[in-house]
Amino acid sequence: MSRSLRRGAIAATAVVISIAALSACGAGNDAQTLQVRPDNAAVTVDDVKVQNAFVITQPDPGAVGPAVVSATVFNNGRTRQTLDSITLPGTVGTVKLKAAEGNGPIVVPAGGSVVIGGQGNASAVIEGGLHEARNGNAQKVVFKLSKTGDVSLSAYVVPAKSYFTEYGPTELPKPPATLPTASATATPSGTATPSGTPTGTATPSGTTTPTGGSTQAAGH
Structure with missing residues (x-):
């Protein structure tokens, strides 16, 4: 091999080694080392x-x-x-x-x-x-x-x-509070319950009771 060819081969080898070294450095300083995004x-x-x-x-x-x-x-x-x-x-x-x-x-x-x-x-x-x-x-x-x-x-x-x-943010939005379900029937606060049972039967005010209400006729 002539001297010129030998020198050319050595130069080409050096370039390849340099590129490989730079590639390795670039990979080491990228995501794995500094986590730098492009x-x-x-x-x-x-x-x-x-x-x-x-x-x-x-x-x-x-x-x-x-x-x-x-x-x-x-x-x-x-x-x-x-x-x-x-x-x-x-x-x-x-x-x-x-x-x-x-x-x-x-x-x-x-x-x-x-x-x-x-x-x-x-x-x-x-x-x-x-x-x-x-x-x-x-x-x-x-x-x-x-x-x-x-x-x-x-x-x-x-x-x-x-x-x-x-x-990112450590404080995330909180989900809305759960609304109460309508599982129970509410009783109106103004509803009154009768305190007792009526003691007698009401008589209509316009009704007249006959005085001779006996079933046996008078004078017999």
Whole structure:
């Protein structure tokens, strides 16, 4: 084999190995490792990156109940930051933030990340639900960090089903209360029951009893 052919074969082998390595890394960093979906919303501003952002509504269409914002916030800086607020421009929904532990703010550590949504994680609950956006649409979401400021992106609105069930609202609408059945017949409260039995037989007031009512004729 000539030197040129040998060099070509070595180069081709290197390309194949590189592609295989990249494919393996991509698979490892996708669903099995980071659970990153291909259609997820992500944006980077300065040291902060917001990834996998979704607005998750109630699982049943038309159900009344809170919705949530789910996302992962990364801090690549050297100083920790706090997530001061999440707003939804164009809506009247108010987002209530809660840290995973305690009553303090949601902290994004330096060189670390924080997950919002899901059991045991920080939460961002849209109280009263999100009535302005429908499932499948995109909703603008603004994350306000203590140092970086506003980080905005468009997040998909999805119901809490399938993949999103564990990240959806923990408070679901309650079924209507069971109405009482009409199994018993009610007695009118104003119905009076006679207290006794009449002691005599009433005589019509217009009836006259003959004085000689004896069956034997007088004078006989």
